Structure formats: C-alpha cells, structure tokens
Amino acid sequence: MNKSKIFFDIEKETKWLNSLAKQGYRLTGKSAFTYSFKPCEKDAYIYQVEKRKPFTSDENLDYINFISNLDINTVAIQWGWFYFEKENDGKEFEIFSDIPSKISHYKNLIFTLLIIGFFSFCIFNNCLNSPIGSQGPYIFNISFPLIANPVLMAAVAFTIIKYFIKIYRLKKKRLINE
Secondary structure (H helix, E strand, C coil), rough: EEEEEECCCCCHHHHHHHHHHHHCCCEEEEEEEEEEECCCCCCCCCEEEEEEECCCCCCHHHHHHHHHHHHHHEEEECEEEEEEEEEEECCCCCCCHHHHHHHHHHHHHHHHHHHHHHHHHHHHHHHHHCCCCCCCHHHHHHHHHHHHHHHHHHHHHHHHHHHHEEEEEEEEHHHHCC
C-alpha cells in the first residue's frame, strides 16, 4: 500500500507513521512524498524520524551502525531524513534522550525549514515580478504559485515558531534541572 502525504512538522509525521503501525501497517520505504507500507501485526513496530546531514558521510554511516546495534532498523533515508523502526516492546522509543541533543535537533529542523521558506519566497517573488503569460499558461504561471507559496510559507513559519517555543521550553527545563 502506498500513501502520499506532505509534512513540515517532523513530530506530526512520526505520529502519523506510528498511528498506521498501530493499525497494522509497517513502513517499507519512502520516495518523495510517498510512503510504502505492508500489512503486519497491529502495534508491532514504532517509528522515529530524524533530520541529519543530507549526504552520505562517515558520520551518518557510523550513526546508522550505532543505531543498528540498538536493534533499530533504518527503513529509509531521503534528503537527510532518516526513518527508524523498532519492534514495539512497550518501552518509549526516543532518539534524543537529553535536553541538549533535543535543542540541537530542533535547531537543525529550523535551519532546514528556513531554507525551504527562503526558496518558496524566491519563487513567490519571481511570480509577482514576471509578466503574465510569459512562461506558459496563466494557471500555472501565476495562479498556482500565488496561492501555493503563501500557504507553504505560512506552514513553514508556523512550524518554525512551534520549534522555537519547544527550544525555549527545553532551555527553561534545563535551567530548572540544574
């Protein structure tokens, strides 16, 4: 079974994958915005998604080896997004267990979203400045980008704000714990 979906919020994506696992679907791969699943026993697996460096590096390979030693499978890697699967043993599955690593993770996500937002803004700005009909049919040249890009930028901005709030709360929690 294949499902197509777009996420800007990594936590919503993880929650969605875990809800499908509870229904009896195991993630087998990911391509662009399409997720591949196969039937399995209900609630047999749990998932975590992590954003890392997008290129194959020794650091990423070492990390995958480390994760596999913890009985965690790497299901898919796409554009620096790592999809991890673990058999559900009833224990919580967290990639980041300490506050500094969680803060670093959210900062990495914010940086990625800022890049997406910047490119979306550039496309939006280009559409505003291009003469109507100069690059193809009106519907694709002006209408779609003028509607889609502000929606995309709003989703990115909302998610960035959400992550900044999470970082603030984690820093506050870290100060309380010290």
